[in-house]
Amino acid sequence: MDGAREDTASTGRSKVRRLYRGARRARMVRRMTTRLYYADAYQTEFDARVVERADDGRRIYLERTAFYPTSGGQPHDTGTLGGATVRDVIDEGERIAHVLDAPVEHDSVTGRIDWARRFDNMQQHTGQHLLSAVVADLFGWATVSVHFGAGVSTLDVDVPSITAEQAARAECRANEIVFENRPVTVSYEDAATASGLRKASAREGTLRIVSIADLDRSACGGTHVRATGEIGAILIGKVDKVRQSARIEFVCGMRAVERARADHDALSRLAQSLSAAPHEVADLVARQSTRLKDADSRLRQLETELASRVARERYDAAQPDTAGVRRVVERRVAGSLDELRPLALATSSLPRAMFIGAVESPNASVLVAASEDSGVDAGRTLKAVLADAGGRGGGSARLAQGTLPSRDALDGAMASLGGAR
Numbered sequence: 001m002d003g004a005r006e007d008t009a010s011t012g013r014s015k016v017r018r019l020y021r022g023a024r025r026a027r028m029v030r031r032m033t034t035r036l037y038y039a040d041a042y043q044t045e046f047d048a049r050v051v052e053r054a055d056d057g058r059r060i061y062l063e064r065t066a067f068y069p070t071s072g073g074q075p076h077d078t079g080t081l082g083g084a085t086v087r088d089v090i091d092e093g094e095r096i097a098h099v100l101d102a103p104v105e106h107d108s109v110t111g112r113i114d115w116a117r118r119f120d121n122m123q124q125h126t127g128q129h130l131l132s133a134v135v136a137d138l139f140g141w142a143t144v145s146v147h148f149g150a151g152v153s154t155l156d157v158d159v160p161s162i163t164a165e166q167a168a169r170a171e172c173r174a175n176e177i178v179f180e181n182r183p184v185t186v187s188y189e190d191a192a193t194a195s196g197l198r199k200a201s202a203r204e205g206t207l208r209i210v211s212i213a214d215l216d217r218s219a220c221g222g223t224h225v226r227a228t229g230e231i232g233a234i235l236i237g238k239v240d241k242v243r244q245s246a247r248i249e250f251v252c253g254m255r256a257v258e259r260a261r262a263d264h265d266a267l268s269r270l271a272q273s274l275s276a277a278p279h280e281v282a283d284l285v286a287r288q289s290t291r292l293k294d295a296d297s298r299l300r301q302l303e304t305e306l307a308s309r310v311a312r313e314r315y316d317a318a319q320p321d322t323a324g325v326r327r328v329v330e331r332r333v334a335g336s337l338d339e340l341r342p343l344a345l346a347t348s349s350l351p352r353a354m355f356i357g358a359v360e361s362p363n364a365s366v367l368v369a370a371s372e373d374s375g376v377d378a379g380r381t382l383k384a385v386l387a388d389a390g391g392r393g394g395g396s397a398r399l400a401q402g403t404l405p406s407r408d409a410l411d412g413a414m415a416s417l418g419g420a421r
């Protein structure tokens with residue numbers, strides 16, 4: 001990522017020497033921390049003098065450090081310092097604070113960087129520079145922001161959307177440059193005269209410039225691999241639209257291998273469950289999805305047919321009331337009102353008919369339907385009954401439903417509706 005504190009590195013050594021002489025005289029000036037990772041990202045062990053302690057020795061400042069602090073989007077290093085575990089590394093501008101899990105009392109300490117984590121961060125970071133350069137060269141997209149995550153990293157580019165073909169092309173080109181094993185180098189140049197930077201730096205004075213041979217020059221304070229081959233595979237994941245930009249997920253190195261392995265395993269399990277080869281899965285799933293839709297619509301059709309037969313049978317067996325209306329009643333111990341709907345609709349399509357349905361659990365609920373010529377307004381009838389029974393609901397003149405607070409209330413409502421057994 002651009003814009004880390006590269007400036008301080010170049011002027012660091014001579015400035016530190018000057019400051020140190022001054023500090024020895026005045027014993028007032030706080031010394032700037034020399035950042036060893038600027039010069040050598042591969043240094044995993046170092047000795048340093050403790051220059052200040054805070055927080056009962058759990059927060060220490062060193063004359064120099066190889067621990068990378070969270071900055072420029074790159075996560076901080078972990079490891080040990082004087083035997084304590086380094087929990088956090090904080091960039092305070094001139095100095096770097098090391099936050100430890102235990103106090104360190106010695107005046108001189110040895111630091112050890114967790115190399116696996118550092119190298120993984122280096123792979124993601126150099127991979128990001130490479131990918132940013134590739135999409136700029138191929139499509140003219142500028143990188144607007146970058147995030148290095150614990151799982152995946154993301155690159156936001158100034159384009160509203162990206163096609164799968166573009167993502168695949170960028171991935172292919174990026175990996176070609178990985179295979180070419182191009183040198184990645186660091187140089188220090190004056191901001192006023194530094195040319196060919198992918199993104200102009202707002203900084204003045206000396207810039208730390210990270211270059212990928214014949215591809216990219218970016219001002220950056222991060223740790224990088226020494227040649228593109230060390231990035232390993234670059235795998236692009238999903239692409240999302242985020243406000244005016246497109247967000248590209250990517251992983252590099254072992255993360256790409258692990259992701260490919262996980263995806264392959266998932267696909268293999270899927271293929272096995274379908275008794276198919278992995279390359280057949282997409283077509284097979286699409287075909288099965290169509291068949292499922294067809295089966296669903298056939299099922300609904302059969303349900304309607306069945307409901308119509310059952311409704312006719314019950315209707316024929318029912319005695320008309322004084323108004324000449326026949327009631328079909330269906331009460332179930334468990335289920336949902338949706339399951340009663342086909343029967344309700346089938347009943348209300350018969351002459352002078354009324355349907356009263358109830359479900360006891362999980363929610364005591366009731367469904368009323370009435371045919372056009374029944375003289376019954378289902379919504380109004382149910383509302384009156386619910387008001388008495390402490391329930392809630394409503395609906396149209398033809399179909400209405402509601403819920404009741406208890407089974408007793410449901411029994412009362414069914415009796416009022418003429419649906420008691």
Ligand SMILES: [Zn+2]
Pocket residue numbers: 001002072125129218219220221222
């Ligand atoms: Zn960078």
